[in-house]
Amino acid sequence: MRLNYLLKGQPVLEQHGNENLEIKGLTGDSRDVKKGYLFVALKGSSQDGHKYLAHAVQRGACALVVENIEDLFKNVTIVRLPDTRAALAELASRFYNYPSKDMNLIGITGTNGKTTTSYVLESILKEEGRNVGVIGTINYRYKGKSFQASLTTPESIDLMKIMGEMRDAGMTDIIIEVSSHSLEQGRVRGLNWSRALFTNFSRDHLDYHSTMQKYFKAKSLLFSSLREEGKVKAIINMDDPKGRVLKKITKSSTVSYGLGDNCLIRAADINFSAEGLHFRLTTPTGDIPITSTLLGQVNVYNILAAAAVAFSLDIDLNTISRGIQRLAFVPGRLQRVENKQGLSIFVDYAHSADALKKALQTLRQLTKGRLITVFGCGGDRDRGKRPDMGKVAGIYSDFAIITSDNPRGESPAKIADEIETGVKESGLKRIELDFSSNNPRGYEIILDRRKAIHTAVKIANKEGGDIILIAGKGHEKYQIIGDRKRYFNDVEEVELATNSCISSATKPQRQEEMIMSLIKDDI
Numbered sequence: 001m002r003l004n005y006l007l008k009g010q011p012v013l014e015q016h017g018n019e020n021l022e023i024k025g026l027t028g029d030s031r032d033v034k035k036g037y038l039f040v041a042l043k044g045s046s047q048d049g050h051k052y053l054a055h056a057v058q059r060g061a062c063a064l065v066v067e068n069i070e071d072l073f074k075n076v077t078i079v080r081l082p083d084t085r086a087a088l089a090e091l092a093s094r095f096y097n098y099p100s101k102d103m104n105l106i107g108i109t110g111t112n113g114k115t116t117t118s119y120v121l122e123s124i125l126k127e128e129g130r131n132v133g134v135i136g137t138i139n140y141r142y143k144g145k146s147f148q149a150s151l152t153t154p155e156s157i158d159l160m161k162i163m164g165e166m167r168d169a170g171m172t173d174i175i176i177e178v179s180s181h182s183l184e185q186g187r188v189r190g191l192n193w194s195r196a197l198f199t200n201f202s203r204d205h206l207d208y209h210s211t212m213q214k215y216f217k218a219k220s221l222l223f224s225s226l227r228e229e230g231k232v233k234a235i236i237n238m239d240d241p242k243g244r245v246l247k248k249i250t251k252s253s254t255v256s257y258g259l260g261d262n263c264l265i266r267a268a269d270i271n272f273s274a275e276g277l278h279f280r281l282t283t284p285t286g287d288i289p290i291t292s293t294l295l296g297q298v299n300v301y302n303i304l305a306a307a308a309v310a311f312s313l314d315i316d317l318n319t320i321s322r323g324i325q326r327l328a329f330v331p332g333r334l335q336r337v338e339n340k341q342g343l344s345i346f347v348d349y350a351h352s353a354d355a356l357k358k359a360l361q362t363l364r365q366l367t368k369g370r371l372i373t374v375f376g377c378g379g380d381r382d383r384g385k386r387p388d389m390g391k392v393a394g395i396y397s398d399f400a401i402i403t404s405d406n407p408r409g410e411s412p413a414k415i416a417d418e419i420e421t422g423v424k425e426s427g428l429k430r431i432e433l434d435f436s437s438n439n440p441r442g443y444e445i446i447l448d449r450r451k452a453i454h455t456a457v458k459i460a461n462k463e464g465g466d467i468i469l470i471a472g473k474g475h476e477k478y479q480i481i482g483d484r485k486r487y488f489n490d491v492e493e494v495e496l497a498t499n500s501c502i503s504s505a506t507k508p509q510r511q512e513e514m515i516m517s518l519i520k521d522d523i
Contacts, residue, residue, distance in 0.1 A: 332474025394426025
């Protein structure tokens with residue numbers, strides 16, 4: 001593709017060099033530059049791409065897009081734009097021939113529930129016979145292929161490339177989990193959304209957005225950008241106060257869902273059990289019974305969200321019901337871990353106070369004995385939610401074990417201290433573990449996550465009906481300590497802890513050696 005065509009419509013402030021160059025690829029990372037590439041210099045929170053212009057040229061860049069020009073390079077075209085990050089998504093979309101215009105594009109945003117909803121919706125669309133691609137937190141997948149996800153929503157160049165590959169593979173629908181970061185950074189700018197879905201809103205990511213107002217403003221960008229035409233629809237949870245705000249700001253028509261009588265798509269006659277949930281799906285065209293192995297009210301909302309999108313796409317109710325029923329589980333989302341001791345153990349991605357509360361409330365309904373929670377908080381992230389999560393764990397757990405999540409550059413002990421503040425506020429007391437008898441209500445701090453999981457298994461009483469929740473990491477298969485990503489899998493740790501025939505000191509090490517090569521070193 002020629003550079004002058006790629007730049008068509010961009011507000012060029014200054015240009016030096018040949019604009020008729022053939023561009024073979026584009027990137028915002030100088031390490032990925034190849035001969036004939038266009039390098040776009042991006043200003044980030046910790047790095048500035050302008051510092052790597054010479055490196056990009058050295059690796060073969062034939063053109064540079066920048067916000068400020070300090071040096072010129074021989075035989076390299078340089079173009080100055082007012083905002084390179086805003087331009088990047090548009091450049092990438094054009095380079096990959098506008099992939100979003102050829103498919104039905106469904107964006108899902110909200111604090112919690114994006115991943116589970118995407119899995120339910122994918123199952124429904126496949127039941128309808130559609131070719132579906134998904135771009136989300138766990139992975140990017142289509143046509144039986146699956147690729148590891150480094151970001152919930154990829155950088156715009158990667159996003160357009162993936163979408164282009166999905167289009168070329170014959171996908172008719174793409175479901176994208178849309179993070180607040182991606183919206184604020186313009187990664188999804190210029191996409192032609194067919195549906196935009198809002199799940200819910202609560203505290204998270206304030207290390208990045210700084211205030212709840214800014215966080216919500218970022219989320220709302222998906223809805224304020226929707227086109228005003230009949231085929232485009234916003235699917236909104238009207239039980240959430242922020243959903244009512246979004247309905248006012250979007251130009252598109254809306255489809256509401258929730259438990260309230262004012263919702264177009266509703267759930268009635270809800271029943272929960274250890275095997276899953278049942279309810280009656282109520283729509284303007286009729287009702288149908290829904291059965292799912294997913295657990296709790298939180299998943300009633302996730303199922304309703306997916307059903308509302310499907311309804312807006314004119315998918316019949318029987319297909320919706322079958323699609324919901326065929327989904328067995330979602331990786332790391334209240335995932336039951338089968339084990340040789342027969343204990344009830346669940347792994348969940350909950351890493352905010354609201355998500356942890358909903359997970360614990362769900363399991364509390366199923367608990368005949370004690371509810372034991374193993375959890376932590378990420379380092380170099382929103383510190384304000386640490387005591388909030390601690391308080392939630394203290395209120396809804398019988399026994400809580402504070403441990404490490406992804407401490408990153410922070411001291412695990414310091415993070416645990418901040419979590420402990422909230423646990424103490426709940427009234428839960430720190431006690432010394434007694435492995436010879438059932439422990440009373442209380443909490444302990446065990447910074448080693450492996451030891452914390454093994455301890456939870458050791459103190460659980462199967463006959464007494466205890467349930468264990470291991471929260472925070474869910475599907476993740478790594479732990480970030482300092483600047484190193486090491487292999488760690490909560491599900492496998494449960495299997496090790498419940499199988500006395502396997503040494504907990506050997507299997508993870510072998511797995512780490514095999515799998516670390518597949519995990520990027522850069523965090």
